[in-house]
Amino acid sequence: MSKTDPGNYFEDFRLGQVLRHATPRTVTTGDVALYTALHGPRFALFSSSEFARACGLDQAPVDPLLTFHMVFGKTVPDISLNAVANLGYAEGVFLRAVRPGDTLSATSEVIGLKENSNRKTGVVYVRTTGVNQHGEPVLSYVRWVMVRKRSEAAEVEAQAVPSLKAAVEAADLVLPEGLDFSRYDFDLAGARHAYEDYELGERIDHVDGMAIEEAEHQMATRLYQNTAKVHFNQYERAKDPSGRRLVYGGVVISTAKALSFNGLQNAGLILGINAGRHVNPYFAGGTVFAWSQVLDKAELAPGIGALRLRLVATKDRPCADLPDKDEAGAYPAEVILDFDYWAAVPRRG
Amino acid sequence: MSKTDPGNYFEDFRLGQVLRHATPRTVTTGDVALYTALHGPRFALFSSSEFARACGLDQAPVDPLLTFHMVFGKTVPDISLNAVANLGYAEGVFLRAVRPGDTLSATSEVIGLKENSNRKTGVVYVRTTGVNQHGEPVLSYVRWVMVRKRSEAAEVEAQAVPSLKAAVEAADLVLPEGLDFSRYDFDLAGARHAYEDYELGERIDHVDGMAIEEAEHQMATRLYQNTAKVHFNQYERAKDPSGRRLVYGGVVISTAKALSFNGLQNAGLILGINAGRHVNPYFAGGTVFAWSQVLDKAELAPGIGALRLRLVATKDRPCADLPDKDEAGAYPAEVILDFDYWAAVPRRG
């Protein structure tokens, strides 16, 4: 038996199967520093332990997206080593703050399987849970991915497509324990905009643009211990029509989120992930721009609201004209991300 | 009202105005590791907590230049988002050691305003103060920068140009509390040269050269949460005659300072910044070289002296012939930095 792990093919998955992923990971302030250097976030809550304490936390928590990338990375060898495409996310909720020193590990349950009619591939749906060293869940989300079959002839008997929510309901969002925005320092956070200032449907061009280099996305993806070949193996990628390593979609999400600071300075804390699509591939060297739209609002606790936001990112195209999909749902070639999430925001009232 | 921050224009500043900058920042050993990986310093005092303890400190302090870059970064959105050029620094003093775990924040006072005769721009002078989580100042410096006007017609009534010292006086330098070089281990630090061994006017070629990659300066500049577009937005920069992202001047300063180890092994601890000019732009890929000149000497405390040093950096030109400005003050095209600072050095006597 070869000791090299070939990963799972579509016919290896079973409904209800639980995969316990390898490579537990102690998160450190070193990871946080790299997250800052690689993506450029400036949200005060994650940048300053003093600011976090003034918000009722005991220290600066880890950016939920860093938690997401680390948990996601663990799932790759078991779920998507033989993937053709990452199709979507849903029902993502951050259940508990992660702090430097915490150790993350992850499991995934197969909640859906649907073979494609060509019999060469199938779609695998998993619900992944990240837990800390006390076994407490910190993150749960659903992801579906198209996976190759090892053998076209293989039969996959039990199949099912799960019904997933279009968005996490506000009532299902969980605030970090102790979070209190009553002493929130808007000036130190960078802007005065509170929950009340955002209107349903409002669109914000984040103006700034940021290029991502080959070394940067590789370092981020290694940091997250995500081993997907497309991000690293240039020898293999040279045979692809693009000839290029593909940037991990999470790098685009984190970069676009960091750019969204300019206009959403007080909406740094992601509470839930409703949906996410990597609409077009992004290769290193392109400049990422972003704009946001307010999709929904909800009051969560005294002084704390949540905005449901759509974050759209482009490559080499400024977003002053808010590039978007057309009526048929087709995106301009420069749009690379359409990401739908909930973030906590301080309320005045 | 747009929620995107347009930054301040020349006519938005007022003499005596105090700007409280956003994005407080807890400095960590992760930041220190990145500083080492990005710039290559080898000064023992910042590299080893054991060495620092033998010098009377409780642990390795953060390199003062890292503190400077972080404080500087906070000022960019308020001061220089609409800048044409960063013109100079003066009267910089490091007032207290910063240690991993400390949280930095910053304010700037407008101490000078001078409109240019073309009425399109003006020079803004600010005195910036960085403080730690106890409100204790850790750094103070003056910077002046040419800023665009929003409207040519705008009147700026109260104008004044501050009188600034040509150099910080030795008596105004502040040693980190407890600093004691009586047990200084010269071998472990890398060379035997003490205060007494440096002569006024002495010039030292630092010999070594170091290239800086696009990914490296971007990571450094993001780490410092410096958001100036010229460093990141390649799409926009492609329209500039250079077609290139400009490297943040602080990256050049830190690289040249790291190169100066070869000859100034015991002068790692910067106490003051007298002046600094980014003489020519530096773009990624060029190899940085450096040489230094001893401008002044002062005895600060028993066993501790200070050298006033000029640090000149070049791109793609070794410094064996100590390239310098000519009598008219014009610099060769390869010179990119002329930086004037005070550093602490152990004295034998």
Add this chain to the structure above:
Amino acid sequence: MSKTDPGNYFEDFRLGQVLRHATPRTVTTGDVALYTALHGPRFALFSSSEFARACGLDQAPVDPLLTFHMVFGKTVPDISLNAVANLGYAEGVFLRAVRPGDTLSATSEVIGLKENSNRKTGVVYVRTTGVNQHGEPVLSYVRWVMVRKRSEAAEVEAQAVPSLKAAVEAADLVLPEGLDFSRYDFDLAGARHAYEDYELGERIDHVDGMAIEEAEHQMATRLYQNTAKVHFNQYERAKDPSGRRLVYGGVVISTAKALSFNGLQNAGLILGINAGRHVNPYFAGGTVFAWSQVLDKAELAPGIGALRLRLVATKDRPCADLPDKDEAGAYPAEVILDFDYWAAVPRRG
């Protein structure tokens, strides 16, 4: 006297001479995060403090290769600044776990000197010892390197070539204090393969490939405070036939070791370095692949065995056919590393 350090030439070394290297270094979780981001390791023992505790340690130790690179880096200014080539390693043993917070320093004893017949160069053999802040040795290894003479005429009287072991004997390997694999979690580590599953002579293709960018090897080499010009000075390297900066061999070792996870998931902990050759130069941009061969096996303690492994790395050539030297000992041009080490592995029995 010039204050710039010219490094030692062959005739500056003396048999029995002990060199105390500069730049002590406190290792931090920041360094560990960068090691992960730069090389991509996934071995659970170094990734998770919880996993390390379940293995009898008090926290995740630092990867022995990170310790090696840091100790090696300190020796460069004294030993190999004027080197023509790094010729080999032998008798490497890791003597004690290094943990974040420990401070490393190093000394080297000259144990061999052999002038070449051209009188222009000679081979210097040193035994280098890395110690922690308590003066306890953490690492010892022999390295030999060809060093230029300053003057062809210089006489070097006492010469000797040390007799070195072909491999560290299993009895001389030292396990980290407290190491206990009786509760080793194979699933969390990523594979079920135990000591018993590896056969003498067995070869494993690690399949995955990873490109290394210019910024990545420079950051790693700066992190290790290794100052060899060939890695950084592009201006000088442009005159070399390759025209390229040479990647520090240690970067190739760490990358290949990280790739070896796929097949050697439970052999992360290096105990000894038997030999190592950088067979061909590696330049940034090439994709690194690797394969391993089991050379020897030894039972070290209850539940703990050691595998003696050969790790062969290539550039831009997948290793399905296990590219190797021919009968005359000549390597294919794509082979860049042949590294021989001992690693601890859990035993079932």
